[in-house]
Amino acid sequence: MKDEKLIDRRSFLSRLGGIGLAGAALSAFPWMESCSPSRNDATSGAKVRLGIIGTGSRGRYLMSFLKDIPQASVVALCDIYGPNLELGAEMFPDARRYTEYRRLLEDRDVDAVVIATPLDRHFRMVMDALDSGRDVYCEKSMAYHIDECRQMYMKRKSTGRILFIGQQRLFDPKYHKAMESIVRGDFGPVVNVRNYWFRNADWRRPVPSPELERLINWRLYREYSRGLMTELACHQLQNGTWATGMLPVKVMGAGDIIYWKDGREVFDNVCVIYTFPNGVNMTFESVISNAHFGMGEQILCKDATIDLPGSRIFRETPPAKSGMEQLIAQIEKGVFSNSVFAGTSWNAETASADRGEAIMPEAEGDGTREILQAFCNSCITGKMPPRILEEAYYSSVLGILGDEAILQGKTLYMEEGFII
Amino acid sequence: MKFRYSGVNPSAPVAYCAFYAMHTLVEVLCVSADEASARAVSDRIRGMVAGLERELSRHLEGGPLNRINSSLEFEDAGDELFFCLELSEQFRDATAGYFDVAALSPSRERPSCIFSASGHRVKRVSGGILLDMGGFAKGYAAEKVRRLLEEEGIADALVNFGNSTVLGVGRHPLGDCWKVSPAADESVCLELRDSALSVSGVQAGGRRHIVDPIAMTCPSKGYGVVVTGKSALLCEMLSTALYAAPEEMQDSIMKGFPAYSAGHIKL
Numbered sequence: 001m002k003d004e005k006l007i008d009r010r011s012f013l014s015r016l017g018g019i020g021l022a023g024a025a026l027s028a029f030p031w032m033e034s035c036s037p038s039r040n041d042a043t044s045g046a047k048v049r050l051g052i053i054g055t056g057s058r059g060r061y062l063m064s065f066l067k068d069i070p071q072a073s074v075v076a077l078c079d080i081y082g083p084n085l086e087l088g089a090e091m092f093p094d095a096r097r098y099t100e101y102r103r104l105l106e107d108r109d110v111d112a113v114v115i116a117t118p119l120d121r122h123f124r125m126v127m128d129a130l131d132s133g134r135d136v137y138c139e140k141s142m143a144y145h146i147d148e149c150r151q152m153y154m155k156r157k158s159t160g161r162i163l164f165i166g167q168q169r170l171f172d173p174k175y176h177k178a179m180e181s182i183v184r185g186d187f188g189p190v191v192n193v194r195n196y197w198f199r200n201a202d203w204r205r206p207v208p209s210p211e212l213e214r215l216i217n218w219r220l221y222r223e224y225s226r227g228l229m230t231e232l233a234c235h236q237l238q239n240g241t242w243a244t245g246m247l248p249v250k251v252m253g254a255g256d257i258i259y260w261k262d263g264r265e266v267f268d269n270v271c272v273i274y275t276f277p278n279g280v281n282m283t284f285e286s287v288i289s290n291a292h293f294g295m296g297e298q299i300l301c302k303d304a305t306i307d308l309p310g311s312r313i314f315r316e317t318p319p320a321k322s323g324m325e326q327l328i329a330q331i332e333k334g335v336f337s338n339s340v341f342a343g344t345s346w347n348a349e350t351a352s353a354d355r356g357e358a359i360m361p362e363a364e365g366d367g368t369r370e371i372l373q374a375f376c377n378s379c380i381t382g383k384m385p386p387r388i389l390e391e392a393y394y395s396s397v398l399g400i401l402g403d404e405a406i407l408q409g410k411t412l413y414m415e416e417g418f419i420i
Numbered sequence: 421m422k423f424r425y426s427g428v429n430p431s432a433p434v435a436y437c438a439f440y441a442m443h444t445l446v447e448v449l450c451v452s453a454d455e456a457s458a459r460a461v462s463d464r465i466r467g468m469v470a471g472l473e474r475e476l477s478r479h480l481e482g483g484p485l486n487r488i489n490s491s492l493e494f495e496d497a498g499d500e501l502f503f504c505l506e507l508s509e510q511f512r513d514a515t516a517g518y519f520d521v522a523a524l525s526p527s528r529e530r531p532s533c534i535f536s537a538s539g540h541r542v543k544r545v546s547g548g549i550l551l552d553m554g555g556f557a558k559g560y561a562a563e564k565v566r567r568l569l570e571e572e573g574i575a576d577a578l579v580n581f582g583n584s585t586v587l588g589v590g591r592h593p594l595g596d597c598w599k600v601s602p603a604a605d606e607s608v609c610l611e612l613r614d615s616a617l618s619v620s621g622v623q624a625g626g627r628r629h630i631v632d633p634i635a636m637t638c639p640s641k642g643y644g645v646v647v648t649g650k651s652a653l654l655c656e657m658l659s660t661a662l663y664a665a666p667e668e669m670q671d672s673i674m675k676g677f678p679a680y681s682a683g684h685i686k687l
Contacts, residue, residue, distance in 0.1 A: 317440060323603070324447045324580055328436055332428040336592055338599035338609045344621045344644060344687060345444055345558075345584040345629075 029176050031385035035374035039381070043071050048135075048379040051076035051110040053101045053125060055088030058139055059116035062166075063091050065369045066114075071376040078104040081215060101125055105132045112162070112379045115139060118218040119225045123148035126163065130155050135162035135379040137372070141230040142396035146418055149396050153389060153420055162378045164371065165392030167238060171374060172367030174311040175242075177360045178299070181306075182243050187313070188302030190243050193282035195236035195298075197228070200291035202260050203268075220264035227266025228255075228286040229403040230396075236297050237402075238395040239308065240274060240282035243299045247394060248274035248282065250413045255406040259289035272402040284402065311363065312356035393420060421466050425455040432593035437462035441469045442477075442557055444582030448565065451576035451593045461572045465565055472561050475500050476553040489551055494534075494541040502540035505533060508556055511657045515673050519661035523633035525550045555630070558585040559618060559656030566652070578612075579652075584619045587652045588612025602646065604686040616652035620645045620659035621687045632664040639664065644687040649680035658682065 033039060048071055052059055055077050066072040078098040079085040085097055098104040104113070105128060112135035115125050123143040129136045130152075142149045142165050156163040169175050181187065203220065207213050218224035219231055241247055253272030260268045268289065274282040297308040305314045323341025330337050378385060397418055405412045421439040435458030438447045448465055452458040475498060478485045488495045497505065508521040509531055522532035527548025534543050544551070558581040565579050569589055576590035578598050588598035590613075597613040610617050621644030622628050628638035647659040654677065662670050662682055674682050 323583070323600075324436060324438070324449055324578070327449060327578070328424070328426055328434060331432050331434055331593060332426055334429055334432070334594060336595035336599075338601045338606070339578075340601040340606050341580070341583050341603055342586055342600050342610070342617060342619050342646070343583045343603040344619055344623045345582045 029170070029179075031170065031374070031388035031391075032176070034378050034383070034385035034388075035171065035370050039377050040071075040373065043377045043380040046071060046380045047073045048376045049073050049075045049109055049111045051078065051098075051104045051107065051113045051134075052088060052095075052116070053078045053104060053113050053129075054116035054139075055079045055084045056081070056116065059084075059114070060088060060091060062114055062116060062137075062139075062368070062372060063088065065372050067091065069369070069373050069376055071380060072372070076104050076107050076110050081212075102128065105129060105134065110134065112136065112375075119230050120144050120218075120223065123152060126152050127155055130159045130161050130163065133159075133161070135375075137164045137166065137375045139166045140392065140396065141165075141226075141234040141399050142392055144226065144230075144400075146397050146400050149393055149400075150418075150420065153393050156384070156389060162375065162382070162384050163389055164375045164378070165389065165396070166368075166371065167235070167388075167392045167395060168367035168371045169235065169238065169308075170367065170388060170391055171370035172363075172365070173370075174360045174363045175308055175367070177363075178306050178308055178311070178313075179242055182299055182301065183245065187304040187306065190280055190299060190301055192280060192300035193240040193243060193298070194296065194300065195233070195239060195283065196285040196293060197232045197236070197295045198286065198291050198293045199288045201288060202262065203288055204262075217264075220266055222265040225266060226400065226403040228268075228270050228288070229272070229284075229399045229406075232286055233270075233272070233284045233402060234395055234399040236284060237274070237282070237398040238391055239297050239299065240276065240280075241394055241398075242391070244276055244278075244280060246276045246278070247414055247419075248398065249277050250275050250411050251398070251401045251405045252411045253402050253406045255403075267406065270402070270406060272405065274398060274402070306359070307356065310356075311359040313359060314356040390420060421462065423459055423462055425458060427455075429593075434593065435459070435462065437465065439466050439469075441466070442473050442561065442581065444558070444584075445580075446561075446582070447580040449578045449580075450569070450574050451590070452574060457572070461569070461574060464572070465568060468564060468568060469561050472500070472557070472564065476504065476557045476560075478550070478552050485551060485553065488533075488542050488544065489549075492544060492547060494536055494543040497540050497542040499540055502535070502542060504553060504556060504560060505542055505551070506535060508553070509533070509535075511556075511661075514676050515658070515661035516665070516669060517634055518632070518665040518669065518673065519555065519657050520633040521551050521553055521556060522549050523555075523631040523664070524552050528636070555660040556653070556657060558582065559616075559651070559653035562587045562616065562652035562656075585616065585652055585656050586612065586618075587616040589614060602644070602685045602687075604644075608685060610646070610648055612648070615648060615650050616655045617646055617648045618652065618655035618659040619685065620656075620663040630660060630663050632666075643684040645670075645682060646685050647680055647682045649677070654680060 074092045074095050076096045077088045078101050113129045115138040122138050126136050126138050205216050207216050251274045255267035255270035257268050269287040272284045299306040303316050323339045327339040401412050424436045427433040433453050435450045435452050450458050480486055484498050484501045511519045527546055529545050532549045562579050562585050569577050579587040592598050597611040600610050622640050628640050632639050645659045645662045647655045649655050
């Protein structure tokens with residue numbers, strides 16, 4: 001362990017906006033003010049005129065939410081692939097269409113852009129958009145290289161524009177509810193963080209003509225993407241820093257192409273371990289030739305496991321379903337009836353059968369609508385929400401570091417130069 | 421320990437305590453007009469069960485059963501464990517070998533222990549014997565809770581060890597017995613009046629934990645076994661033996677216990 005490289009909770013939180021330990025729980029989600037009801041009220045009636053750069057499946061997914069956000073007006077669309085541009089135009093027929101993003105940036109009616117393009121394009125597009133005075137919402141991961149992420153971060157600071165990276169989990173109310181309790185220590189200390197994403201599909205999209213292979217299936221080629229680490233892991237790696245309030249100090253990993261040997265260049269299975277200053281590990285595993293376990297993000301605390309996407313808590317000692325408490329209620333009401341509870345021994349070892357407790361059963365959605373609403377509000381008010389970009393930056397950095405650790409076949413450390 | 425006193429129904433004030441022991445949740449509901457004394461009784465029950473767990477657990481390092489399981493010499497069992505092991509041996513005889521505290525052993529040698537009455541010392545007959553009081557401890561503890569309640573002057577109570585061993589002391593404050601139904605079959609109603617019930621079968625999630633000591637297998641049957649009768653200890657011992665035993669043996673085992681009733685229930 002390289003002590004000088006340790007980024008402990010205090011320094012991490014300090015770097016992320018100057019809050020101390022005591023304020024950690026209350027300030028766990030300072031960016032949420034940007035989509036609070038009062039902020040929505042304050043921006044009602046105003047419109048941000050949006051240009052969409054990249055109207056492929058992800059871009060159109062974002063557009064489906066923008067249609068219902070009163071503060072959003074989609075006025076321009078851009079894609080270099082004609083069929084995608086047509087599909088985008090079906091959603092917003094009045095929007096002007098472009099096939100080159102720089103032309104869209106010359107459109108004076110565009111206030112802000114939403115970028116949903118291959119990873120390798122993010123850096124140049126975001127830098128150009130910020131330089132042109134536009135606010136930017138860019139899909140994750142932030143960029144292909146750590147230095148590019150850092151430059152984007154610095155550019156946002158120097159231009160004073162708004163820059164959101166599409167880490168929608170930061171706006172998911174289920175995650176907030178769970179993280180609030182975890183940060184407060186309700187379940188004891190965090191002892192492990194597990195992230196995994198298992199699919200059983202080749203990750204390919206249909207290609208109408210061979211020359212379009214790399215354009216359409218850009219996720220599979222190193223020139224454009226780091227594969228699973230930047231397309232999937234980036235969703236999940238913020239969980240560890242969020243739950244522990246620390247940055248990992250080192251990362252090691254392994255990956256290979258084990259099943260989909262179809263000419264792709266990115267790994268079809270990876271296993272990466274991040275270690276925090278206190279020795280706690282966070283893992284990310286992904287395999288795309290077995291879908292049994294699906295997608296999971298679990299914070300393991302001393303007293304409970306928190307399933308973030310499933311929004312459930314599994315206590316180490318699950319509360320037994322007490323028929324006796326039912327009996328007390330009957331007695332209180334003056335009822336003499338049978339108590340229903342007899343069965344085989346309840347014990348903690350059968351916890352696997354425990355269905356856990358719902359964290360927030362009423363919550364809907366995955367935070368995408370909220371983050372887009374927050375982006376529109378921020379464009380209108382000109383106020384960049386605190387910490388949101390730092391969270392996205394570190395999530396992207398961790399994904400890139402994980403991929404590099406696999407490629408280089410060695411343990412990599414969180415260097416001081418990566419810290420913002 | 422969770423403790424709750426309810427005087428919402430003035431004609432039936434009750435005190436409830438719950439705590440974890442013996443790898444399960446122990447609950448006691450006392451009919452009592454006095455919250456302070458009910459709390460004191462609850463504390464006594466918890467302390468007594470915790471002490472008994474130390475005596476009977478094979479997992480407690482340095483505990484008497486742990487020492488016996490680790491040695492081939494005579495070991496001091498202490499009065500309580502010595503008595504329990506002797507009683508277990510009698511139960512084994514009475515159930516054609518299907519109740520057996522050595523059921524988890526790789527060895528088929530029986531009797532599994534040699535008893536030295538002078539000094540209450542016990543030794544295993546071989547290193548292939550593993551003694552486990554899991555099918556005995558809850559029923560025995562429930563009987564000790566019954567005695568403690570008597571000492572404390574509490575005439576009516578319901579004692580629950582993990583839903584599988586239930587003892588009705590006296591009667592429900594609004595009825596003439598305690599009525600308990602299996603969780604999987606509400607239509608079955610067992611009336612406990614100074615009597616107990618015990619359920620054995622596969623646990624939640626299909627976990628098999630009862631060993632047939634003759635066949636040395638873990639049976640998985642499509643039903644659970646419930647036994648009712650005066651003693652919680654005998655109910656637990658019998659339900660374990662009946663679940664472990666082949667069906668053709670069940671009636672003959674029960675003939676030795678005419679005051680007890682057994683049946684199959686859905687789980």
